[in-house]
Amino acid sequence: MSVYFKLSLAYLRGQMQHLGSFAMSVTRNLISSVGDALRLVLLGVSFGAMGRWTGAQIAVLYGIITISFAVASALGAGLFSFSGVIRRGDFDRVLLRPCGTLTQVLGAKFDLTRFGRLTTGVVGLAWGIARLDTPFGAAQAAMTALCVFSGVLLFLGILMIQGGACFWTIEGMEAFNAITYGGVAMASYPLEVYKGWLRDLFLYVIPLGCLNYLPCAVLFGKTLPYPLFTAYLAPVAGGAYLALGLLVWRAGVRRYRSAGA
Amino acid sequence: MEHIISVRDLCVHFTVRKKGKTMFSPREKTVVRALDGVSFDIAPGEFVGYIGPNGAGKSTTIKCLSGILTPTGGHIAVLGRVPWEERVRHVADIGVVFGQRTQLWWDLPVEDSFELLRDIYKLDRGEYERTKARLVEAIDIGELLRTPVRQLSLGQRMRCDLVASLLHRPKILFLDEPTIGLDAVSKLNMRGFVKELNEKEGTTVLLTTHDMDDVETLCRRLLLIGHGKKLMDGTVDDLRRMAGTKRVLKATVGEGKVTLPAGAVLTAHEGRRIEVAFDPEALPADKLVLHLASTAGLTDMQVVAAPLDETVAALYRRMAEVEA
Amino acid sequence: MSTFRALLKTALRQQLQYRSAMLVGILTQLVFAFIYIMVYMAYYTYSPGAAQGMTLSQAVSYTWINQACLRMMSLSGLVEIQEMMRDGRIAFELARPADLHGMWLSRALAVRLAPFALHAPLTIAIGLLMPGEMRLSFALEVLPAGLLSLGMATLLSAAVTVLMTASCFWTIDSNGINRLLPMVAKVCSGNLLPLAFYPAGVRAVLRALPFAAIADAPMRILVGACTAREAAATLAMQGVWLAALLALGRVVTGCGVRRCMVQGG
């Protein structure tokens, strides 16, 4: 793992060479996530609450999903632009180095600029927790932390799948962004808002709901049409997706090395 | 271990799906036989040239030897290991330099890249410093160490890449067209470094190139690849013989009319200077000289071996015709 | 008539050749239509009783029709003939067998009808598709009288053009007349503002002038802002002015040509 940190540090030192554009992309990332947050706030201001969820509760949902996506996309930034690595043929050099391919790809780009989104997530979570009408003690804090951690694993898994898919086809990868960014935007609101198939998609297929909607419903004492144990599924969902991601990645590398590329 | 590299019936077949003519017509599937049963052995310390026309399978072989690619068939043993099965341990013992594509970090100074490679290859600090010092001095990149890679010229960058691939003291060095795009001076330097490395350190070198000067000055042994098959394994002279042992007579003739015996071809004629290509086995040199002396008169003459790149180019053309 | 058809074809082809310029022309007309309608709406909300005899929707329709027929209703001399006069090539024109006045009249008509044929349909269509009070609306029964009046207006504007061109026999330099008269016409003919918006006294005088006959008359009939009797009176007035201007045109062209002959071309 020490290679991962050394590679990330190298990338960061490289980014520091262009301080101007680094600062600019942090601000750009911040503003784009502030845009999403503002939509949430303005809707809350104009419409007041949303169904049985108060503004504060929605802010907590938003905070959990945004923080985990921000951390995951910072760690896994190398996977976002991985289709370019394949197109330029740089993956051969990754294979020529005596350490894991995933470590090198993840380390290749430790994107600090993604932390712009982290700030809005943290602010949203803090604002929400401060205004919660239900008690928020150590147990709830631990539960939230667990959800965020599982979220990071889950999003990393999704990014690995997206990266792995590049070994098969480079075209049409942008459609994946719709799922990641769309999913994040969607999971910022209680899942019960969405109609049947879209809700099931983000509950069972890409289980973002397990990260914030289900656990928070229990935290805030709301009744759920789902059994109680589902509220504690976050780590399972995160772990499962991370494993799936590793599988897809390994299969992709095997395909690249088996005269397929 | 008498062979450091042994290759038996190496086959690599790509299934290429070409897009159908229209968006809807199904993609035609064609199988490309990049390598079709290639076998050769390389002993430690050898300097082997690996040549062939474009698309003959040169870089595919390098990929298989370096563990990047798993071949469709055949067996390879490098340093007693199968490259693609034990990739991590295998790549630790080989160095690979791609022409024009650098392995260094674009925005960082050269030395920082070296330190990163030290961590990646988990090298012992003391030994790393000694190797680095020796290489930097031998390949003369001392003053480049603090400059970011993006500010280096192609020649400087290739020299740094060479050092980077030698920091972990590999036993085998794969050079994939290392002198492509370099200016004359850098080419000479690069050849000098690699030659010295092979002779002094005993590193086995496999060089793929199109630059016949590289081949003539460096390679004691040549492997010629064509249509995925090994066509020749021998010295530079074997190559010339295979491509038709052309000799070229450069002469300054007298006033007489220039006539040529059978088997001799006039390749250049300016005023009284002529060049005649001939095959010594078919037409002995003395017969040609006597004929010219008696008919046109000879004031000066010189017999030269045909330039290698013309010979090889002619050979590649003939191979292409065979294929068409 | 055949020469007229040929002239019309060339004018049409010339217009079509600059398709993009024509498109820009239509766009600018749309923009002006919007601006005028906006002004009238504000006008009608703040001083409703001002415009006698014309409701808002009639004023809106007036604007749409005016923008559609703008090229036809605005006056302008035959530029190429005026230039011929200046550099003396007019001699060839004089040598032509056909009578000069007839020739110029049909050229003027062709130059007016070509843009009309291309611009009007699209602008009218857009006017018809506008929502609410912005829509161009007119009663069907006024159509026959309206179109007749529109035809007469076209002839009238062609006659005036010929007159303007003939006046150059005397003034040689065409700039004076080419700039002054169109400005005057724009104000008096209703192109700038429907005459209904003018004070009663001024309106009566202007309606008697030929300028109003070219623009205000047909538009007022088409939008239905006048009774059947007034429509008939306007048509009659248009007929009188048409006859007068055609006769004047023939006379002015005749002595113009003679004067020019005397001077040696």
Place this chain on the structure above:
Amino acid sequence: MRAFFSMVKTALRQQLQYRSAMLAGVFTQLVFGLILIMVYTAFYDNGYSVMGGMALGQAVSYVWLSQGTYRMMPWSGIKDVEAMMRDGRIAFELARPLDLYNMWFARSMAMRTAPLLTNLPLVLLAACLMPEGLRLTLQPAWLVLGALSLGLGMLVSAAMTAILTGTYFWTISGQGINRILPMIGSFCAGNILPLAFFPEGVRFALRMLPFASMLDAPLRILVGTVDVRTALSVIGLQLFWLAALTALGRVVLRAGVKKCMVQGG
């Protein structure tokens, strides 16, 4: 002007060339559209029939239209001009006989119209086929005026793109303010959230800005949340901003060219 049409054609061909990227783009827009609609529906279910003058049905159509016209917004200046700045080929661009501003405006317009012909129809087609409650519904009465307003919106967006391109004279790397401005602009244009959902005071202020004229204005007309008077005032504002931004664009360009010349191109 003919150059303009050829530029649109090339931009269009480029768009169609990356078919899969375009389809991926449409897919993303549809997914986001669906999510936003469901979120807004949830908020409306809290007993709100109208919010900021917009009913749920209209909000649904607003979302589909804003997704479809996503690429129409001025996200950045002209791409290859930025590259030209970096490697100094800008000197050739300056040497061209054509007026630089017109050329860049035409290219910006081409850049903004091309997606309209590829993304918008696909998104709207899908939106019309959506089940009840998610379907795009437009009143025919407002269609034509809305389309014209959309055209005006594109012109304003092209003018903004030209200005952004002009700023590349100063921030050669293009990483400067002109990366942040488009994001703020698209927020104020109602791209992230329909302006109707903003609080009263903020909404009025934002609607005065040029950004709203690019998207919110035409969309409000198309979904029919305005009466004719407001529609006209909105179009008037669009015309004002078009003129203002074009003038600003010329000034920025002239200053940029001068600075560039001084630097030796």
